[in-house]
Amino acid sequence: MKNNKYKYKNTYNFGNSIVIKVTVQDIGGNNKFVLNGDTSSYTFKDGYSYIFDTSDSSNINYKIAVSNSPDISKNENCVQYLIPGDTHSFMRYYKSNKYTYIYCETNGFVMGSLYNPTITPYEFTAIETAFSGATEKNIVSTYVNVPVNKKLLDVSLNSITMNTDAKKSAILESLFTTLPTNNLIINKDKLGYEILNIGINSPLVYGINMKVVNATKELRGMSISGETVLSTALALNKILFYDSLYVNMRDLSDNILLNVGDKIGSPYLSSTNNLPTITRGVEFTIRRITDSSNDARYDISSNFGTLIVNTTASNFNTIDNTGYFVNNDKIEIEGTEILFETNGFVSKGSKKLYTTIIVTVSDSKFLFNNSTTKPVFEYDKNYKFDVSDSSNQNYKLRFSNSNSTSIYNSFGYGTSGTSGAFVAFTSGNFTAQSVYVFDSSNNDLNIGSLYNPMPINNGISKTNLDSIESQTIDGGFTLPGTLYSGLIGATDE
Numbered sequence: 001m002k003n004n005k006y007k008y009k010n011t012y013n014f015g016n017s018i019v020i021k022v023t024v025q026d027i028g029g030n031n032k033f034v035l036n037g038d039t040s041s042y043t044f045k046d047g048y049s050y051i052f053d054t055s056d057s058s059n060i061n062y063k064i065a066v067s068n069s070p071d072i073s074k075n076e077n078c079v080q081y082l083i084p085g086d087t088h089s090f091m092r093y094y095k096s097n098k099y100t101y102i103y104c105e106t107n108g109f110v111m112g113s114l115y116n117p118t119i120t121p122y123e124f125t126a127i128e129t130a131f132s133g134a135t136e137k138n139i140v141s142t143y144v145n146v147p148v149n150k151k152l153l154d155v156s157l158n159s160i161t162m163n164t165d166a167k168k169s170a171i172l173e174s175l176f177t178t179l180p181t182n183n184l185i186i187n188k189d190k191l192g193y194e195i196l197n198i199g200i201n202s203p204l205v206y207g208i209n210m211k212v213v214n215a216t217k218e219l220r221g222m223s224i225s226g227e228t229v230l231s232t233a234l235a236l237n238k239i240l241f242y243d244s245l246y247v248n249m250r251d252l253s254d255n256i257l258l259n260v261g262d263k264i265g266s267p268y269l270s271s272t273n274n275l276p277t278i279t280r281g282v283e284f285t286i287r288r289i290t291d292s293s294n295d296a297r298y299d300i301s302s303n304f305g306t307l308i309v310n311t312t313a314s315n316f317n318t319i320d321n322t323g324y325f326v327n328n329d330k331i332e333i334e335g336t337e338i339l340f341e342t343n344g345f346v347s348k349g350s351k352k353l354y355t356t357i358i359v360t361v362s363d364s365k366f367l368f369n370n371s372t373t374k375p376v377f378e379y380d381k382n383y384k385f386d387v388s389d390s391s392n393q394n395y396k397l398r399f400s401n402s403n404s405t406s407i408y409n410s411f412g413y414g415t416s417g418t419s420g421a422f423v424a425f426t427s428g429n430f431t432a433q434s435v436y437v438f439d440s441s442n443n444d445l446n447i448g449s450l451y452n453p454m455p456i457n458n459g460i461s462k463t464n465l466d467s468i469e470s471q472t473i474d475g476g477f478t479l480p481g482t483l484y485s486g487l488i489g490a491t492d493e
Contacts, residue, residue: 059085249286
């Protein structure tokens with residue numbers, strides 16, 4: 001019989017709450033919680049709200065509660081109303097995590113043993129495997145609640161080094177198993193994105209903290225606070241300048257809805273009210289199409305707007321957006337860069353900044369900005385070589401860091417000589433002193449003879465240095481002795 005006795009406001013209730021009658025009974029000489037009079041088992045459903053009716057007098061002195069972990073006797077998704085045993089008393093619980101452990105706040109987990117899982121959650125044993133010990137598991141398993149700002153930046157988590165994909169995956173999976181949330185904020189360096197690893201010209205260089213979102217195929221019932229648009233898509237362009245994004249996608253059908261370019265303009269006068277003008281951007285879904293036991297593959301589909309994917313991924317067709325992405329594949333959508341990994345993807349969110357150079361071909365030579373003046377590249381800048389002019393047909397502009405045709409840090413998007421085609425290039429490191437431009441279609445260095453070799457400024461712009469000093473240099477990063485010697489190019493004051 002359907003029980004509608006308890007009515008209350010619940011933002012995570014996607015249907016009527018499920019009511020469970022709770023009693024305390026002597027089972028084999030020990031007091032146990034019994035649900036609906038059935039001592040055999042009970043299955044809790046993800047995304048559902050539950051009302052534990054604790055009005056029976058047997059609940060006096062026994063306060064039932066629910067945890068996500070066998071090591072934690074606390075849960076912010078579990079709230080008691082009135083005193084157990086009182087008329088109309090109940091406990092409200094919303095299931096947002098994989099595991100459910102019933103316990104008594106006074107007598108512990110033994111009172112819920114009729115229903116609790118009898119084995120240690122896989123996510124915790126995976127930590128022991130990845131780290132070859134229990135230290136890290138013991139740290140993670142003690143997390144209980146998430147601060148309002150979602151930040152897990154305390155000393156205990158910062159003592160964990162997640163320098164491999166296996167370690168990072170194990171920690172994140174266990175956190176999302178334990179905590180009643182689908183997003184956290186963690187220092188990006190602790191997730192392996194130190195500047196020494198990602199390079200000084202990576203968009204992530206400014207993202208000190210990383211918002212980590214757990215994308216699952218199951219309905220969690222929780223929004224990504226502060227970063228959703230009207231359609232509930234995560235708006236990449238709303239990620240703060242000093243933040244970045246990691247989306248955890250571990251299993252088949254894990255997916256997330258993303259948006260780039262939504263804008264709210266100035267109010268306009270209507271007959272009833274002043275309403276803002278809204279310009280819709282591009283909305284799309286990224287989905288994992290393999291399970292956790294196989295190499296990761298991801299696809300992408302459009303939900304709104306014209307989805308133009310710039311990528312060099314060998315398994316993806318940019319004409320009709322079919323195919324898939326794998327580990328280390330990189331895409332750009334509306335100037336926002338997304339890098340796929342073994343268990344999801346990372347993005348700075350904001351548009352990647354480029355210095356644009358227009359390329360034409362004249363007398364079988366590459367010509368930059370219609371000038372023969374030799375360009376000087378900066379270490380910490382990204383360059384976009386626009387090769388859309390029809391004179392670039394049959395040529396593929398690329399760069400080398402030696403007098404050869406070995407491609408270095410240059411990626412072509414689109415077909416040379418057609419609208420929108422460009423080559424992205426980054427200088428990339430402190431050791432290269434010069435670069436060479438060549439045609440990779442014909443392995444021709446002579447086509448770049450107007451400029452080869454082109455110098456790389458062996459300094460770093462003041463703006464970038466000021467920004468990264470505290471997190472890089474102060475953190476023990478050793479700069480080469482020749483860093484500031486022989487500076488060339490414009491002074492960045």
